[in-house]
Amino acid sequence: MSxxxxxxxxxxxxxxxxxxxxxxxxxxxxxxARLVGVVDVLEGAAERAVDELVPAERRTEIVTGTxxxxxARQASAEAVIDVTIPAAHHPVTADALHAGYPVLGEKPCAATLAEAVSLAGHAEATGRLFMVSxxxxxxxxxxxARRLAEELGGVGIVDTRFAKAPRFGGFRDAMEHPLLVDMAIHAFDAGRVLIDGNPVAVTATTYNPSWSWYAGDAAATVAITYDTGAVHTYSGSWAAPGRETSWNGDWQLSCASGSVHWDGENPPTAQPEVGEQIDGRAPSERSRWELDASLAEFCAALRGASVPDSEVHGNVWTQAIVEAAVRSADAGRRVQLAEVLDEALAEARELDLADGRSHALSAWKTGIAGLRTW
Ligand SMILES: NC(=O)c1ccc[n+]([C@@H]2O[C@H](COP(=O)([O-])OP(=O)(O)OC[C@H]3O[C@@H](n4cnc5c(N)ncnc54)[C@H](O)[C@@H]3O)[C@@H](O)[C@H]2O)c1
Structure with missing residues (x-):
């Protein structure tokens, strides 16, 4: 993006x-974008962040609070960026949408798939953009990598390997599925950039190596099947000292007439069935990356550009893959996304009924149908 x-x-x-x-x-x-306000529920935390990060001459322009x-009202803001803990994503985002503010939210969309589906409904009910970064x-x-794969006939199998050994301490060490929920979500989402169509079913096994310093399962093997017939296989470990991959993982794409390899850090390469290796193009200086790219896309959409791919309805698919992977690992069976999305829809309707502000989900025939209409 430029x-x-x-x-x-x-x-x-x-x-x-x-x-x-x-x-x-x-x-x-x-x-x-222009920063006009900073908020944190902890008294004094927003002020401290402003003091530390905002140049002195700009501090008076910035409203702070809890x-x-x-x-947002006091600062005459036009939009909200929600970087709270996952448990706060639903209330913070829903309140902002209903107050008239479009929201750019950190991943995950919400703490549960049901809350994520509910937020898709709140976005519909308010007509405001909710994009997940x-x-x-x-x-x-x-x-x-996707462009190279298209030149080789399009990707049929995407294989991601991930090996890291971070000692975070804190909440990840106590999570039941730290790798799947906190890290693999990125790879599952990136797989959706490479593969056309929508995910249909997930098979996952998780395990914890004997030397792992995590309480929950720090390693996983996952297969995600798409309605186009393509498959994304993922094997990763967060307790893998030794030869580590990049944080993006190591990617091998199998196509009809060749393969593409990406180490997660450098330009990818393609190896056609016949002929020499092709080096992928290096990004231009004007290329936008990561958060900066999310912000640019969000602001452009507010100024009339097209709806981002990570608009909530698009992003919920990624969270559904994670939910299906966790269920598959826990239950020891293949899990259909239709199953987890329909259950999430039923639960989200209950949440919305209690909340009273959004009736949008009553029009969804199924979880998948509701996501597909966008
Ligand atoms: N994209 C990435 O690579 C990446 C990396 C790290 C974290 N994240 C995501 O960013 C989000 C925040 O993570 P973090 O590591 O900064 O967590 P954190 O715990 O360091 O910070 C969260 C902050 O939100 C505040 N908060 C909680 N509820 C609030 C509310 N209702 N209103 C206002 N403030 C509230 C907390 O007081 C805290 O200061 C999470 O969703 C996390 O998954 C994404």
Missing amino acids: ATAITPVPVVVVGAGGMGRTWLRVVLQAQE DAVTV QSRRNNPHLHE
Whole structure:
């Protein structure tokens, strides 16, 4: 994606934790957005982040507080960036949408698939854009890998290997499925950039190596089948000291007349069945990456450009893959996305009934049908 001159969108960043601070740096450098507010539910946290990150001469322009909608109104914001913890994504995003603010939210879309489906309904009910920033899909090398695969007849099998050994401490060490839920979601989403069509079913096995420092399963093997017949296989471990892959993983794409390899960091290469290896193109200097690209796409959409692929309805598929993978691993069987999406739809309707602000999901015939109409 390249930079285009648009009137900057005044935004409020909600959540001033680790990732919120990363977002603040991105917004402060972006031409498409202007920081007008910072919010954190912890008293004083927003102020501290502003003091640390915003240049002194700009601090007086920035409203701070503990409630997103209040600050957005006071700051005359046009949009909200939700970088709160996953458990807060649903209330923060729904409140902002109903107050009239489009939202760019950090992944995951919400803490549960049902909450994610509910947010798709809130976006419909309010007519506001809710885009999820699934930052690793915004990698020019990934899109170059897709282009090379198209030249070889299109991809039929995508294989991702992931090996890392981070010692995070904190919540990941206690999660039941740290790799699947917190990390593999990026690879599942990136797979959707490479493969046409929609995911249909997931088979997953998870395990924890004897030397693992995680309480839950730090390793997984997953197969995701698409309605086009293509398959994404993933094997990863977060307790894999030794020869590690990049954070994006190592990718091998099998196509009708050759293969594409991407190490997750450098331009991909293609090996046609006949002929020499083809080096993928290096990204241009104007290419946008990761969060910066999400922000540019979101702001452009607010200024009239097309609806982003990661608009909530598009992103829910990725969260559904994770939910299906967890269920498959726990139950020891292949899980259809239709199953998890229909259950999530039923649960989301209950949530919305109690909340009272959105009736949009009553028009969804099934979970999949509701996502497909967008
Ligand atoms: N894209 C990536 O690579 C990436 C990397 C790290 C984190 N994340 C995502 O970013 C989000 C935030 O993660 P983090 O690591 O910054 O967490 P964090 O715990 O460091 O920070 C979250 C902040 O949100 C605040 N908060 C909670 N509820 C709130 C509410 N209702 N209103 C306002 N503020 C509230 C908390 O007080 C905290 O300061 C998560 O969804 C996480 O999955 C994405």
